[in-house]
Amino acid sequence: MRREFAIADTCFLIDWSRYRRRDVLFRLFRTVFVPENVLNEVKSENVITWISEGLRSDRLTLYTPVSDEVEEARELIEESRLHSQLPSMDLPEALCLVIGRRRGYIVLTENRAALLAPKLLNRYRNVEVWRALEVLLNAIRYNIIEPDCSNPRKVFDEYCHDTLHIFPSKALNEAIREVEELCRRT
């Protein structure tokens, strides 16, 4: 089952665009929205080319936030500052969370504050936030990526290799266990 909509922040797109199987994102979601401010932050040829290909093929769509969403994002940043456990959050990530909350989009981010916000901030508890780990795991669940059952961590290792991105050990081990379980069932 394919998910409908996601919204991606800059850090996610920068890393994801280096991944050898980056287009699995477009098989997982009907449309991935890219906020205007995120588009302004990307500069390199690799990322710009991938985003522009995605826009041309209607798999990525530009999202223009309305002033009300920006206002809520500013409130969210203030609220996040009241939680000393939360790392700092800036407007681009906060906007993605606000849009995720209001429109039910899955938020794609590599920002720890955005990842943790639903766990600590009641208003955002229902927002689904995925980092690359969850995207890869869901691509496996929905048979978009076929795991190597002789090496269930291979998919995650490939991503780490391509991006120099490391997943926290607890979350990674849980994901590997789920892949092992899926392999046992097939």
Next chain:
Amino acid sequence: MQEDVIREIIEEEREARELRRRMADWEFINKQPPRIREALKYYIEKDDMRLAAKLAGLNIEEFRELLRKARIPVVV
């Protein structure tokens, strides 16, 4: 419930900081001009890419590339 979440957050942050410190290419970092060097050190300790990029005087994508050159992983 929230105490468990907070404990988990603190533990993940500790693990991530240790990985960044351990995997970083300190020779590369220490050879950089002061502004870049301090921005990399700030990132290793604080995990705030946007502020670290500003400290370095780079955009966020350039700073992410600099992290790769310095072998500093993003741990999320």
